[in-house]
Amino acid sequence: MNDRNRDTLNRALAGDSGGLSRREALRLLGASAGLAGLGACQQPPSKKILPYVNRPADVTPGMPDYYATSMVLDGFATGLLIESHQGRPTKVEGNPEHPASLGKAGVLEQASVLGVYDPDRATQISHRQVVSSWPAFVREVARHGPSQGLRFVLPPQSSPVLADLVDAIAGHHPGARFVYHSPVSRKEAYRATQAIYGTPLEVQRDFSRAKVVVSFEADFLATMPFSVRAAHDYGKRRHLAAPDGDMGRLYVVETVPSATGSVADNRLRSRSRDIWRIAAQVVSALLAQQAQGLPPALARQITAAAGSVGPWAQAVARDLLRYPGESIVVAGDAQPAATHLLAQVANHILGNVGKSVWLTAPAILDPLGDHDLAGLVSEIHAGAVDRLIILEGNPVYTAPADLEFERALARVRQTAHVSLFDNETSAACKWLVPAKHYLESWGDARAYDGTISFVQPLLRPLYAARSVIEVLGLFSGRAVISDHELVESYWQSRRPIGASFRSWWQTHLQRGVVPDTAAPRATAQATWAQAGAILASAPADGDSLEIRFPVSPAVYDGRFANNVWLQELPGTVTRLSWGNALLVSPATAKAMRVSDTDVVTVERAGRRVRAPILEIPGHADGVVSLYLGYGRRGSERAARGVGTNAYLLRTTDADSFARDVTVTRTGEHHDLALAQLHWDLHDRPIAFSTTAAIYRANPDFTERARGPAPSLLPNYGRSGNQWAMTIDTGICTGCSACVIACQAENNIMVVGRKGVMGGREMQWLRIDRYYKDPSKPDPEVIHQPMLCQHCENAPCEYVCPVNATVHSPDGLNEMVYNRCVGTRFCSNNCPYKVRRFNWFEYADPSIRKLQRNPDVTVRDRGVMEKCTYCVQRIRRAEIAANLGHRDLRPGEVQTACQQTCPTGAIQFGSLSHPDTDMVRWRQQPRQYDCLHEVGTRPRTQYLAKITNPNPEIK
């Protein structure tokens, strides 16, 4: 373009078109048209791309790979196998070789795979809300020399690599301190063992052999460390194979109904602060029979503290004494040290220690918490802290309210938060370093029993994220290296003598676990040195209203609050999703003149929160409880503003329960997203339960709900594999791991709070909770996993106008999404109401879609869907069997729910394999069909819940 033209163009662009002649206008038009193409005149991309001709080894498109890793929760590792589709982790399974899993996984593990794809994850390193970079952060760390005022706050840890880094940092920064903080503190348990043995120890328990288990508010089947393993052992122990079988007995004393409490044979409701006294009564009754081994002074102190021993404690003690060495007494983490002490006293008296119960060194660092948040806050106020690094966790949200941690943080000169999310704490810190999800990290940890477990990444970090050990490494004075190098170099220096590191490393990474590394049994002798002092510190009783802060079985302490699966998961006993509520017993609600959905103000020591009421039968009287983990106010969109923040009422001296609470009505209402609104069986043949004694005397008590139903139709001849499922409701704890497993496996979408309230939840598998006699203050709970029953005479099939739901030759009730027009007649005609309808386009377009299982169709708006018995797994196994020219082997196909069920309550398989639990179970006399008389002939059958209550307790 020549100058003249440019001039003209400039003038034209400046709006000065006065001098533009027709000729010029045409010339410009031609020029611009000609120049327009020039933009494309660039070099073609010079980088080479490679066609996918020779595929990488081990990668077959369409075939998933499995890698072993571990999920670490507050220091304790659970070994997992992760299913990965071409580099996308999609599904979590338990690692059969890992002692904390044995192939099973809990709710949090199952849901964790969605966490890596959380669209609200922190993506950028930032400094004062401005995007920064890792080198800038590294420079910032390096700028300061060794300092006295360096503090770290991180969740409890058991990682050997991290322990090594902690030592290195202590060498480099002599004054550095580490505060291991978790809102779910286990300190009281360690205080008790220290009082007995002189050093904090971990109590290990073997539930697979125990004849009598007494739990003092210990939810050991669902929310305690190692609970997946405990549930596995317990399920094996409790499954009743025949009417005269032995099933042991479980006593639970608790405040808030829990998964463990719901399967108890005898349950006692009590305020949290009174539970230690019940424990004292049991121990006192035991001491009356057998007192050797215990210092007489302690025995006297216990007897005095217990006061008069009630009939319940007497009966429990008598039962315990019948099985010396074969019982377990366990106290919950929320209980004061006195309860833990008394539980251990009972184990000693009963000779359990060394048999069903033993002790090991704790897997976690600093179990007693020598440095805690309270100490840190006073140091900050004293000006002793100039750098505070918060590694994961969310202390601004979870710290006791009286510490006013957020205010303290503002006084520290330099603060950094390594976090998955830009949460409450990140907002109060100067630096935010996105943390790696465990599926992106290298690491190691110990299981509850001490077994060394490895964490290996399934995918490269999606964002500019760093793991905790990488950040800690910056402070160690060593070279800046990745977490991979940190872990590998650490273990290289500690490999077993003689072995080649490469092969040792590869073998154990592959297995995810180093076998036989469980902590050895501690030989410490009980000296009972400070037992008296612990007992004396037990809480006093009194009449004031108590509040209990249980950890949520779904979102835990709030760290999983942005996981939409967990938000939508109905509570084990509350059946509440998307939020928490102030739980009260019906009697207490009546006394307080409140009822469901009433919004109340809960006030304690000048702090107050507002929460809706939810009445829960079986809740202790005189107590209200509020799950932790809700009422978040970080940047996580799913979690933000859902429910009430219970932490606002928690203080340093009352972190699991508190007294002197007042509850006042506000007159407002808040609708609750309850997944189930009715729980009275109305004497309908839906779920059966009875006691072991009645079952022995009358094994055919489910007779009216089993056997062939009369039918006018001829029997349809079926051959080959016939798929079926048997569920033992006796060992179902309602933990809901199966629900999340199903959701992950089958691409089930969430519908949100309004969807749940509108009765539109999509979970293919739900756990119905019934109260056998709801008018009782402590009714028996029956959990009934309810999924498509794959009826042989399916009512849904004959009403579909377009043949969209049909029966397969192998006994599956199939749903043909492509053919479905969405009349919903099938759902109306399903007596079990297990069909789900896509009322809207529910498919989540966010990055969460990377989690989806490519073997399962993502359903469109307007079609029906339901449980398929994991047909994709059946077909995959069939293809493998066909390729091997063989028949399917028994147990070769596992459904997602069955595979993860910690207690093994769900059994699936082919009726043509008679030598499987699935088939054997359905021949038990307590087998029944849900709604047998409707004549649907369901393939999913149930075993009645049998409890074994102590006949001496009325």
Place this chain on the structure above:
Amino acid sequence: MRAAADPVLVGSPTDGELSDRLLAPVWRAGGPGWKILFLVTFAGTLMLGFLVSYTVVEGIGLWGNNIPAAWAFAIINFVWWIGIGHAGTFISAILFLFEQKWRTSINRFSEAMTLFAVMQAGLFPLLHLGRPWFFYWLFPYPDTMEVWPQVKSALPWDAAAVSTYFTVSLLFWYLGLLPDLAGVRDRAPGKVRRVIYGIFALGWRGSVRAWRHYRVAYLILAGLATPLVLSVHSVVSSDFAIGVVPGWHSTIFPPYFVAGAIFSGFAMVITLAIPARAALGLHGVITERHLDNLAKMTLVTGLAVSYGYICEYFISWYSGDPFELYQYWVARPTGPGSVVFYLMILGNVIVPQFLWSKRIRRNAKWLFIASILINVGMWSERFVIIVMSLEREYLVSKWHDYAPTWVDLGILTGTLCFFLFLFLLFLRFVPFISASEMKELAHELKEEEKAANA
């Protein structure tokens, strides 16, 4: 013959007078009342169009339906509208076959009512589908994949029955309209009207041959339409009766539904006839005798409906089925939305009893109120059967209440407006009382009078 006391036609107008009286509204401009109503119902129709589009775009999650109540307003409205349609066919076909003279002055507009009601009804099965764009899969069309509808389900039969019903009703109505369209063509002022009506009159000349064919065709169509009155609602009732849902699974449903349909249809005829008669000054054509007869039909069918209720309750008790016992004796009278149950009892059981009284039967005002209550009662009946049964099904854990959303209410209101809108158009542009049949009736009456006097 009680013609003197109870005329079906007041006076003895000549053919010309009748033609003028009955055809004139077609070329007379609508009055202000008509215009206001027209605008209101047109606005309602636009709203319906908007809500239908909104539903198709977003999904039927916009409605209050849930699991267990996967069917609700759409199916209630469908059954209600289809039921209303039945009286039209009953009047025009069955009463024709039984040579009931009094049907003449009301058959045309009750047929139109049928047609418009079926149009409203037809909207819902389509709209309630999750994927309405595949509605044609319910029909047995020759598909290259050779996939056919599933004939064990009632729904393909339902689709067939409703579309047949609509077709036959349309043909029947149109055929009956031909002589009058020709009459309008011949008498209408202005060329445009003549051309338009001329096209629709299909060249009717009123020749004896044409009349003969017309008679035969009309009789055949009446014969075809008659079984449809019974079959359509029987098929509709199997949408429920073949289900296992307590409250649906009942063999009484087909006759009980047919009775209910005719019951509600007659009520709707009364609802429409009384204001139309007043507004257009047709007291001489739609006489008290007509009202009386309509009310009697309503009473009879109302009693049949009540009998259906008694049967349902008796069988639920007699069977001893705990699910049905709960459904009928607990859920309906005391469960969620039990107000609707009592509205049903009021409208369908109590209100018809007042029709034993001749005074009420002949009092336009009271009869109108009764007919409205019956319409409400019949809508409530469908709510009770469909929604309340689903709300309290077998599995206690999945009991869930239902509440409609504003879209549900908007669509119901929209169809009412659309129905009235069509009806207003009909009143304005089509001779809404069959002039030819009225003339025939006048002649017949005259002959009868002569014979009686002779």
